[in-house]
Amino acid sequence: MNKPCLIIIDMQKGMADQAAGRRNNPQAEDNIARLLQAWRKAGAPVVHVRHISRSSTSLFAPGQSGAEFQEALTPLAHEHVVEKNVPDAFINSALERWLRVRGLNELVLAGVSTNNSVEASARTAGNLGFNTIVVSDATFAFALRDYAGVQRSPDEVHAMALANLMSDYATIRDTDSVLDELARALHQ
Template structure:
């Protein structure tokens, strides 16, 4: 069986701050927890990616009070934590090297937010030749304001981003189907 790592991206206390409050899928952490439990039970590889932002006003600021990985999805049993400083988890990190060391040609990506770091990581991963599996219930979106002032609500952002990514860049599924297909 091919190694299928689970990657948990940017799920830090920062995402619970008011600027991120209008999430369309507040239960995304529960889906990630189910996936983590399944991976850990099977002793499959889990990689955590933590965002350390240089901008002091960011909720993800490296030395800010909300920078730690959420306790609900914290690394266990020596699971590696890769640090990123850009929106893409492949830029200036060990993610590609770690995946290659595991012999992975595919991986499951979970985390936040679908239209930012998740999107950038998926597109780059695809360009690097990876098959990316995206459980849609293990991610979330927030509203986005366009340059002209139009507001796109979180559900619209989520639906549109998944539609775009699912056409070319990732295999979109859900946690239950993914786990069922692996048993």
Template structure:
């Protein structure tokens, strides 16, 4: 299936400062910010729709709670004038928000996702969106995730978490594309 870029909405998910400090574990992808910014630049240059997603935690003491420094967007990821923002308090950007209706009103066809973290909010949003009938496109090189405890006293590396989640999402729920593949596409004439 091809991509109609004029009906593709870019959905950056949880590109927030909290993930750079404890209690969050080690992340692996040093290119998450440059690749994410390249996608934003590509969409903005063409005047295409971007809907930013921010996690506004309702958990007491969360580094993602509104008003906490970690709730802020990472440098360069702040919505610009005219760009939309969806706030969520759960893992999926579709649950408890009006994202689905916004996409319908835009006559969107494709939802291009990236962000932090691949295995949590990005994955849950991709899975929900696919189940709702959206053509979900995941950009793994603009995603990041964390080292996680394996429940047996060990750690699953962030790289292994990423590889497994990209594989499952690509097998069932989304098309997988790189930042370069997307930014080299041209709109249909």
């Protein structure tokens, strides 16, 4: 049995910048670090996704410190790194091929932002037939004005993105339940 693959999306220094805006789940980085530590201890596969913007004024432009991984979540030399320049980690990145070649069908997604890169990547993963879990407290969203002009809180944006995913694309779990499932899977 293959171990599940942890995919950490866009946990770059720019996401911690005040310019990114008001967000929810202040414990998300700690939960992502807990997941990463457990995956490394289990010898399970890890993929780090990094957004590289096409805009020279972006926090995530090549060469900007915002494009660098957060220090606590920096990939190890043997961990796979995917670079993307659109929200979806599967687009123009060869991620699907990398997973298929290794027979990895169980994916656990964490990172930012819930309603953008996490949701886009989870939708594609689900559509491609991967068994996908999104870790609700290891993701976060930012406040956003909706199409009608109503300001939505980070919690509202986060909750709606998770609701969108749980209908057809992914299972939603919290960090503790994912860690429990990983421990059970390793002892089978």
